[in-house]
Amino acid sequence: MAAYYILLLSCFFYVGFCAFLDVVKEYDLMPLFRAVRDRDSYLRARNDILLEERNQRIGHDVILNQNEERVNGILMKFKELEINRSRTHGEPFPPSVNFLVGKPLVEKSQVFQIIKSMPKGAALHLHDTSMVDLHWLVQNVTYRDNCYMCLKKSYVYFNFFGGTPPSNPDCPWKSVREERAKATDVNEFDNLLYLNLTLITPDPAKAYPNINVVWTRFLQTFDQVGGLINYAPVFRDYFYEALNEFNMDNVQYLEFRGLLPKVYELNGTQLDKDWVMKTYHDGFVNFVAEHRNEFSGGKVIYSGLRIVPENDVLSQVKESIRFRQLYPNHFAGYDLVGQEDPGVPLLGYLDALLYPSEQTPPLDLPYFFHAGETDWQGTPTDRNLIDAVLLNTSRIGHGYALDKHPQIMKIVKQRNIAIEVNPISNQVLALVQDLRNHPAADLVAQDFPVVISSDDPAIWGARGLSYDFYMAFMALAGEDADLRLLKKLAINSIELSAMTQIEKNKAMNLWRQKWDAFIQKMLHQLNQSGGDVSSLFG
């Protein structure tokens, strides 16, 4: 009995002691401040804070070997130089300039040149029909037989027709070949076609005064090229070219949202989603077979438009479950796309989206929801972030509004839900002007599971992933963030992909080989330039 009381007492004592420890813990920073009286202890305390913050960032756990450190030295010399050029000398800072006019500034950057040749791992947030540089559509596809164009309100639309095109009074079809032949300057003709399909404009702020205007124009560009890309032979080639361009940009794997659109043949045959999925599957398999030492493959995320009735979403969910079974290695899951602000919030599709988890046993369908791609805090769009995590999303597309949701941030960190950040997209599509104000900077500072992607690079004249990696490096992180950040972003992209563990291991091995080759190549270039960094990229 006495022992029992002693046990009880000691427990009480311990509880008290724990509570006391908690108090001490809560005020653990206080001694720091009490101690800071003289210069030396001040500088020590300062260093501790700097170190503490360095140890919280993306890349803090990356250890560079001697060769990597040398490459890092080159990279950081350029980074400092380029930042100071703007910070001190007032030259435009590329991430602060709308990419629609700022692209040439990026291309002048040596940091960008290094990033281009760096193996960047995976691009996990792309869309099916905006992955390929539009120059390819113009220079290759519009030169093909049976290609027709028409002009509506000064915007050009395309289609292929086997015989005489049907009457189209709104927008009468003309042979591209004949129109091009009539042009006084073919290069100018082609360049006008190119510009007409992009958002590029000399004064973006004037052309696109708000997010609704730029999104309307943005969605229109998809319509303009739809008739080109959805023509079966082009569809296949387009996908090959997409893989090719990302591979050329040192991206070895990609996951993209696909609408799985209706594809047509000249004879009027309409090809369905199964044909599209098979085409993607074959495309991946063939491309990987041809580029075994360079490329790891990819997966499709089927995406409905967030404007359709809930029944359509349910059908798409069910189709996705079927595709997941049919193509376990090339079909990743489901998402909803389109401008988020006016779109139906995830909550509006709740029953359809809960369908897989409500079955017994639950059916396997990973989600990859776009969520919080908005500046409008406290609105249904903004709350898509809550629904995305409650619906057990594997990753979040954009998650631009995440910082304003401390509880969702906690969940995202705890469950390692990747945030797919697309800096240039957010700038061009009017969420933020100066990318140094992009909220993902906070996520980078706190080692959130961030991956960088390029969303719809073609539409704003970008290509591959390097432009967005450059923005992340220069604007979403501080002047002192170095190669460790870039390396970790590449590693993140593989680890946070929808690959199986075995696929990840394989992809990671390939990435490491490419990374080592990149480091060797950089050192070789440095040696060739006699150690003169400034002449590295001529």
Add this chain to the structure above:
Amino acid sequence: MAAYYILLLSCFFYVGFCAFLDVVKEYDLMPLFRAVRDRDSYLRARNDILLEERNQRIGHDVILNQNEERVNGILMKFKELEINRSRTHGEPFPPSVNFLVGKPLVEKSQVFQIIKSMPKGAALHLHDTSMVDLHWLVQNVTYRDNCYMCLKKSYVYFNFFGGTPPSNPDCPWKSVREERAKATDVNEFDNLLYLNLTLITPDPAKAYPNINVVWTRFLQTFDQVGGLINYAPVFRDYFYEALNEFNMDNVQYLEFRGLLPKVYELNGTQLDKDWVMKTYHDGFVNFVAEHRNEFSGGKVIYSGLRIVPENDVLSQVKESIRFRQLYPNHFAGYDLVGQEDPGVPLLGYLDALLYPSEQTPPLDLPYFFHAGETDWQGTPTDRNLIDAVLLNTSRIGHGYALDKHPQIMKIVKQRNIAIEVNPISNQVLALVQDLRNHPAADLVAQDFPVVISSDDPAIWGARGLSYDFYMAFMALAGEDADLRLLKKLAINSIELSAMTQIEKNKAMNLWRQKWDAFIQKMLHQLNQSGGDVSSLFG
């Protein structure tokens, strides 16, 4: 002995149990997700998250009484209406438009009208010579005897002279009275003078392409009016007018950074810092005596320019210690001001700034450092945030870069260091364009000790505190943030001021009276309009 072992054992047991609890705590969100299978449990989990986030925001702890709830209803009706006007119908959203052109949009807002009549507590971040609407300088001061103007590179400068002005070949002095008499249109003449002293321009992005350009022009405006404000009789009147304007804007207390400049008299006498401090002291005392039921007073924060040699800072620190003893009720402490990016970082003044704490016993000098007013992460400017907290700052001016410093955020929260947020200033001075991207939104979402102030309202054509309160309400918080936020921001401003506890109690009592009167007035207006909210502000 047995009892001892039992105690020891039970301690071990307890430690293990605590560790187990920690694990459970870390994964406390998991059951939430496991449980989410059907619609009902989903909606409950969703509501829990919404509630959890609501309970973390600024204002979450404010309980509104029935009358306040009614006023809140009016306020929120307008807020929703105005947000939807932009969100859905694409009208310009005032916080997204540079204030230099967007001011009229704010003034059309009913939310703004309500905020104007709301007692807002204290304005804690202001600067001595930019507190008064510049219309007053033009309409009152430039009409006084002995006032001269000159034009240099199309910018107007002023000075008072007792006799004939000295030769000034660069910028020859002319009598304002005579120049005005020559003007064909006096109103136009005065309006041109006004615009010439502000940053107002029809195309801010073009006029001020980067932060360095806008800061150069900004600092120039202080030079332009220096000769007006630093004339002794005007200096006194200017300060009275400042208190008057803020009082008229329902601000009852202010703390401002003062350079304690040299003030001149017509006979050439130069008045020193002691005269200036005495003038401020007398100004506060007299104004409060005249407005006992409206106004609580204020304090001066002496501010050096962050470009001077360290010796000057040391002298200023010592002078501040003296002023703190001389004027315990009207002198708050010390700060350093000027454009932070090119300025000397706090670390560069370390010895001077450590001086008070290095004395035995340490001398009393609270700091109120501007820190992190920058977009340049990872630079010395950005690290001023670290030095500000290590130097034991009482508040942080701007702290714009705070979000990028997770460790400093922790310290700031733990030690309740107020962040003085000046939304319009940050927009006009080129840190951020769309205020919905202002990083303080995260601080609001997490109930950081935030106060809203207006920095230099006169220079961009604002007045008092209401414009900035409006921006905070509409852009730094979600559509669903309500009267609770505004009330808490007012309460914060008093609690986080440099007032003593007794002064705070007194100020809080006065604020409560004013708040109750505001609620009564709003309800009265509502009753008079027969409950028709839309006609409230006719």
